[in-house]
Amino acid sequence: MSLIKYTIRRLIALIPILLGVMFLTFWLAQLMPSDPWTLMAGERLTDARKKYIEEQKQNWGYYDPILTQFLIYMKNLFSGDWGNTIAVLPKDTPVWDIIALKFPKTFEITILSVSIATVVGIFAGIFSAVHRNQWSDTIIRFSALVGVAIPVFWLGMILQFIFAVKLGWLDATGYQGIQYITYKTDITGLRLLDSFIKGDFDVFKDTVLHLIMPVFALSFISVAGITRQTRSSMLEVLELDYIRTARAKGCSEHQVIYKHAWRNAQITTITIVTLSFAGLLGGAVLTETTFALNGMGMMTLDAINSQDYFLINASVFLMTIIFVLANLITDILYGVVDPRIRY
Numbered sequence: 001m002s003l004i005k006y007t008i009r010r011l012i013a014l015i016p017i018l019l020g021v022m023f024l025t026f027w028l029a030q031l032m033p034s035d036p037w038t039l040m041a042g043e044r045l046t047d048a049r050k051k052y053i054e055e056q057k058q059n060w061g062y063y064d065p066i067l068t069q070f071l072i073y074m075k076n077l078f079s080g081d082w083g084n085t086i087a088v089l090p091k092d093t094p095v096w097d098i099i100a101l102k103f104p105k106t107f108e109i110t111i112l113s114v115s116i117a118t119v120v121g122i123f124a125g126i127f128s129a130v131h132r133n134q135w136s137d138t139i140i141r142f143s144a145l146v147g148v149a150i151p152v153f154w155l156g157m158i159l160q161f162i163f164a165v166k167l168g169w170l171d172a173t174g175y176q177g178i179q180y181i182t183y184k185t186d187i188t189g190l191r192l193l194d195s196f197i198k199g200d201f202d203v204f205k206d207t208v209l210h211l212i213m214p215v216f217a218l219s220f221i222s223v224a225g226i227t228r229q230t231r232s233s234m235l236e237v238l239e240l241d242y243i244r245t246a247r248a249k250g251c252s253e254h255q256v257i258y259k260h261a262w263r264n265a266q267i268t269t270i271t272i273v274t275l276s277f278a279g280l281l282g283g284a285v286l287t288e289t290t291f292a293l294n295g296m297g298m299m300t301l302d303a304i305n306s307q308d309y310f311l312i313n314a315s316v317f318l319m320t321i322i323f324v325l326a327n328l329i330t331d332i333l334y335g336v337v338d339p340r341i342r343y
Contacts, residue, residue: 003332006331006332007332010331017324018320018324019074021316021317022074022320023070025312025313025317026313027066027070029312029313061073073313077314077317080096082094082095082096082099082314083314084310085098085310085311086307086310086311095314099296099299099314099315100189102298102299104188104189104191105191105295105296106281106284106288106295106296106297108191108192109218109284109287109295110281110284112211112219113218113219113222114277114280116215117219117222117223117273118222118273120223121222121225121227121269122226124227124231125226125229125231125233125269126230126231126258128140128141128231129230129234129238130234141231143224143227144225144227144228145224147220147221147227148221148225150220150221151286152221152284152290153286153287155220156217156286156290156291159216160172160173160213160290163212164213170209170210170212170213172291173292174292175210176191176203176206176207176210177206177210180202183200191203191207192207214291214293218284222280225272225276226272229269229272230265230266233266233267233268233269234262234265237261237265242260243256263337263338264338266337267334267338270330270333270334271330274326274329274333275330277326278323278326281296284297285298285301289301296318300315303315
């Protein structure tokens, strides 16, 4: 089977998964003690407000069976109507507008963290495997063990205490300085990229300074897993016969490690990198809460705490898409990096 046909089949297979997760989330949301429109209206209900609530209930099929309600919800969802926020500020704002505001922040932090973690983790894992049982290997393994064991929120608070409270080099919280809070990211939605494109290097520097600690915290935790997985895979491959054959043929050690061993050891590393990216992109709740970054993670947490019906469903829908696409990309990359894999 060709890679294109395999991709199409996987995309089709993802549809039942998305529908299943969405229906389960929708059904669980129905168990909340009240309906979203009554929660939105608050305690003071005027006649006009009561009429509005009733119209919304009719439009969303509130009095219909749950399957009918779900079909109406999915129809509205794919037509661009994700509903309005109930309790998350600003209230009665289209959910899509809130997500469009929060998602770029989480994406920017995620892409920086995963990129750094991938580069550092891969080279650390390869170096550790090549120098097995030496002092450098011991240091790397110990550092990776610490990275796995340390909670990200604790590491974040330690960084805040050192670099913000004691040294005063960085701001403890926030995504930007107060003077740049109204800065418009109207090109890509990413503050770093937009400020660089526009030549606003003061904004660029300010954003970098605010992202240093959260990106370091996330990347440090991710580096640990990538390093451990890369080292384990490399150790297994370096013991195979074709590696000894490559050395016997006179290949340099650099060729043996990076051309022969690494190319065959990177399958498992691809898995952990793509799933780490999906997990962080879905919302790094603890990191965003610790540094008050107000991205997808904090938005989802606020939605759950305030029973924001439409925002919860939209967040789960978006996270589900991210994870299933990450799995699809992982499978496709398997075939790209390893020609032995056939679909």
